[in-house]
Amino acid sequence: AFIRELSGLTTLEAKLEQMMDVEKVIIVAGDSDKETFVKQELGRAAVAFLKEIIKKDVTIAVTGGTTMASVANAMVPLNVKCLFVPARGGVGEKVENQANTIVAKMAKAEKGDYRLLHVPDPLSETLYQTIINEPSIAETLSYIKNASIVLHGIGEALAMAERRKTDDHIVEKLTSEKAVSEAFGYYFNREGEIVHKVRTIGIQLEDLASTDYVITVAGGKSKAQAIASFMKQRKNDVLITDEAAATEIVNQY
Numbered sequence: 001a002f003i004r005e006l007s008g009l010t011t012l013e014a015k016l017e018q019m020m021d022v023e024k025v026i027i028v029a030g031d032s033d034k035e036t037f038v039k040q041e042l043g044r045a046a047v048a049f050l051k052e053i054i055k056k057d058v059t060i061a062v063t064g065g066t067t068m069a070s071v072a073n074a075m076v077p078l079n080v081k082c083l084f085v086p087a088r089g090g091v092g093e094k095v096e097n098q099a100n101t102i103v104a105k106m107a108k109a110e111k112g113d114y115r116l117l118h119v120p121d122p123l124s125e126t127l128y129q130t131i132i133n134e135p136s137i138a139e140t141l142s143y144i145k146n147a148s149i150v151l152h153g154i155g156e157a158l159a160m161a162e163r164r165k166t167d168d169h170i171v172e173k174l175t176s177e178k179a180v181s182e183a184f185g186y187y188f189n190r191e192g193e194i195v196h197k198v199r200t201i202g203i204q205l206e207d208l209a210s211t212d213y214v215i216t217v218a219g220g221k222s223k224a225q226a227i228a229s230f231m232k233q234r235k236n237d238v239l240i241t242d243e244a245a246a247t248e249i250v251n252q253y
């Protein structure tokens with residue numbers, strides 16, 4: 001704690017909390033764009049925060065991505081009954097970065113339970129209507145909708161569109177509407193307004209209002225604008241980020 005104060009991280013946290021109107025900001029030293037251990041530190045900070053807040057049995061919904069994968073790597077038993085569920089359907093990402101894989105890994109390390117969601121993302125409208133009525137999927141969906149903690153990452157809009165092998169006409173739309181961030185399959189402009197949404201099942205933005213905690217974990221200087229954009233669109237509970245992203249946000253956004 002002393003070292004953190006000396007290095008100015010505590011001051012930076014307070015500054016960001018005020019700037020972004022976020023209840024709590026936790027900053028780890030370094031830049032996760034440059035050093036992989038910094039991303040691991042983000043994961044560790046997220047687990048430490050979970051340990052602090054979780055006092056009773058909980059359902060935790062988790063998105064995919066490399067940052068969430070590092071949270072899974074850092075997971076330890078939380079000594080309550082935890083159920084981990086993927087926040088949304090898979091995104092055709094690398095298997096180790098898919099929410100399904102991540103929740104299974106978290107549950108194993110935490111000695112908790114998990115449910116999987118085996119649906120494509122994006123979903124066509126017809127498949128969507130059929131799939132939400134499928135009993136096993138409907139059951140998992142009800143756990144997801146009732147999750148009290150949501151853990152998620154943020155991506156840069158165009159980087160995520162590319163990772164998801166998004167159709168050209170949608171990439172054009174994202175470019176012309178100046179999308180800068182992506183989270184939960186929603187794309188936002190710098191004001192935090194939704195400019196596009198991927199049709200899939202699972203957590204929708206409006207569901208976040210009824211959770212106890214929304215924990216956003218995202219770092220790296222390159223994500224500064226994406227983080228600033230996402231944090232604008234709602235009052236968030238907790239942001240766990242790194243020094244490079246935080247410094248860039250304070251200076252530029």
Ligand code: BG6
Binds near residue numbers: 182
């Ligand atoms: C994806 C999530 O899997 O990971 C996205 O569905 C998120 O919502 C992204 O933006 C972040 O990925 P990373 O690898 O930068 O942590």
